[in-house]
Amino acid sequence: MxxxxxxxxxxxxxxxxxxxxxxxxxxxxxxxxxxxxxxxxxxxxxxxxxxxxxxxxxxxxxxxxxxxxxxxxxxxxxxxxxxxxxxxxxxxxxxxxxxxxxxxxxxxxxFVNLQTKVFTLAHADVIDLKRVLLSMKTPRGKIEINAKNNQVIITDTPEKVREIGEALQELDQKMEMRKYKLLYSEAREIETKLLQLIPKEKGDIYVDERTNSVIVRATPVILNNIDELIEGWDTQHRQVLIEAKILEVTLDETMKLGVEWQHKDTDSLHSPSYTDFAVKFPVSLATTGGIFKIGSLTADEYAITLEALKSKADTEVLSSPRVVVIDGQEASILVGSSEPYIVATTDPVTKLLVEEVKFID
Missing domain, CATH: 3.55.50.30 (Phage tail protein beta-alpha-beta fold)
Structure with missing residues (x-):
């Protein structure tokens, strides 16, 4: 067992x-x-x-x-x-x-007869490939290494000998080195992706953080594939601008509104009269009487809305926060100020009172 x-x-x-x-x-x-x-x-x-x-x-x-x-x-x-x-x-x-x-x-x-075949490698070292070759053979198969002549002798089923021979042909290629200077991606990030795709026996990957470059040593076939992969990975990320305005609106006597919460039924609400804004909003964003719905405004509609508020009431812009963030990532906006406050402590040795100014957001 x-x-x-x-x-x-x-x-x-x-x-x-x-x-x-x-x-x-x-x-x-x-x-x-x-x-x-x-x-x-x-x-x-x-x-x-x-x-x-x-x-x-x-x-x-x-x-x-x-x-x-x-x-x-x-x-x-x-x-x-x-x-x-x-x-x-x-x-x-x-x-x-x-x-x-x-x-x-x-x-x-x-019931398959075994056969023996000798492979002589021109570039790769048979010692480095021994572990891989041993893991590929069948239970009946046998792998022998001739380090002096850089040869491997394989005894196995014909199908397995063919498979190992194809693998050796792919592995026994002259290694080349290419340097990929990245414009938008982080070198360590690209290194992590490449390590998942390239077995250790088929190449080496180095990172030059100073120039944000990735250096790959592998066969030409693998390097050509890496060219395409890095070209697709190293692309400029889209950026999103988020802008907001915090307003203080003071209504005059003609603009003040009251709300009566009582109603007779769902179809008959007691509503006050409204003053229409002298602007034309999209149907999806405004209704008769200047009542706004929650939704999205384009840049032009956003500007028109502010102008409408300024024309009908005493409007003061308190803050105009904005933030630029890479698409798909989180961002936060802090609207406020840092206020100073004093922290007093007593020195345990001198018994003197020490004051320190700190700030809180």
Missing amino acids: KIKKRSLLFNMIFLISFFMISFPLYAQEKTVSLDVENMNIETVLKMVAEQSGLNVSISKNVVGAVTVKLENVNIYKALDAVLKTNNYLYSMENGIINVYTYQELQQEER
Whole structure:
């Protein structure tokens, strides 16, 4: 039983590792959000496929229910969360996510003849890739490292040898370095995003906070994808100007109004007479008699409203607070002043009274 559990865990690790290596960067960038309770696992996998834009093939033996809550996680992390609780496995081949049981994997590999193939790397160091390669092989497979000649000898099923060979071809590329100077985004923020997309074995990321730049060392294929990602991330944020005016309005004798709260029925309210403003408001914002509804005013309507108040009453602008904030973020406006007050304390040594002026908003 312990051996089976270890084998299952080993296969899960191998599949997750290969999944991260074989997935293109655009697929890794896709995020998935799920909030399901006791839902059929096949339905959940279809939801993952729809959100990621990938195809999915599910074995008829994959059954059960899933309860999971995920918010903007990478596709492979979402699949791991959905399948791990039921001990199911997955692999990626030609843009299709294949989901099957552990027993099906064992049955398929049990009768397959093994083959051996030698791969010589030109750029990458086989020692650095050893951990990844060991996690990719099947339980029957074998990985040998020839550090002197920078070679790896793989003995495994033909399909697995092919998969590992493709992964090695992708990993064994000459590394290049590019510097991305950011205009609007923070370098640390971009670094966090890139670390989620680029496995450690496929590149390095450095941050130059002085110039707000990100330096990436990776293969040309990965760097080309990063070019597109950073171009989309490093965009100017929209700014919102919020402006308000706080007025003190003093009505003269002809403008004072009283309110009678009694009424006969809902259709017959006792209302005083009103003085119409000599301006024309939008129907959605004003009604007969100059009664204002709660709503939004355009810049022109806002100015007209103030002019109307000034023309009909003694109006004084007490404050004109304004704030500029990035769209989607919170901002606050403090309307007031700092008032001084005196705090008196007695020095415990000299017994002298010490006064200090402080301010309160």
